[in-house]
Amino acid sequence: MTDKIARLEEVLEAMLVDDEKITARAVIRRMSGVLKYPTDITRNEKRKALVADYAGRQDKIRSAVERSSKSSRVELERQISLKNSEIERLRGEKELLIASHRAMILSTAEMGGFGTWKRFFDKYQAAIDALDGMGALPRAEVVRHPLSEQP
Incomplete structure (x- = not known):
C-alpha cells in the first residue's frame, strides 16, 4: 500500500x-x-486526497504564473525593487533593535540587575539562544585584576 502511495506521489x-x-x-x-x-484513486480516501492536494497546488501555481505573466517586465522590476528596499529597511530596524537590546541589558547589568533580567528568561532558553545568535546579548571577557594576583 505504501509503495503505491509513494509511486503515486512521484x-x-x-x-x-x-x-x-x-x-x-x-x-x-x-x-x-x-x-x-x-x-482505484477515487474510491481510496488517501489516494483521492493526495490527488486533490496536488491538483490544488497545480491550480495555485498556474494562477500565480498567470498573474505574473499579465504584469509587464517593468512592473515586476518595480515590485522587486520595492521588496528589496523593504528588506533593507527591515534589516536596519533589526540591527537597531539588537543594539538597543544590548544596551538595555548592559545598563541593567551595571545596576546589578542582570540576574533579575535573566530570571525572566530562565524558562525560555530558546529565546536566550536566539538572542545570543543574533548578537543581542553583550559579550564580556573576565580579566583578573593585577592586584589580586599578588600573594
Missing part, C-alpha cells in the same frame, strides 16, 4: 513539474500499470 510530482493537468485519468495513464482504473 507521478503527481512529475505531473506538477511538467505542468500536466492532474486528474484521476491522467494519473492512471502515468502510473504504468501500478494502478489500473481511475476508481
Whole structure:
C-alpha cells in the first residue's frame, strides 16, 4: 500500500513539474500499470486526497504564473525593487533593535540587575539562544585584576 502511495506521489510530482493537468485519468495513464482504473484513486480516501492536494497546488501555481505573466517586465522590476528596499529597511530596524537590546541589558547589568533580567528568561532558553545568535546579548571577557594576583 505504501509503495503505491509513494509511486503515486512521484507521478503527481512529475505531473506538477511538467505542468500536466492532474486528474484521476491522467494519473492512471502515468502510473504504468501500478494502478489500473481511475476508481482505484477515487474510491481510496488517501489516494483521492493526495490527488486533490496536488491538483490544488497545480491550480495555485498556474494562477500565480498567470498573474505574473499579465504584469509587464517593468512592473515586476518595480515590485522587486520595492521588496528589496523593504528588506533593507527591515534589516536596519533589526540591527537597531539588537543594539538597543544590548544596551538595555548592559545598563541593567551595571545596576546589578542582570540576574533579575535573566530570571525572566530562565524558562525560555530558546529565546536566550536566539538572542545570543543574533548578537543581542553583550559579550564580556573576565580579566583578573593585577592586584589580586599578588600573594
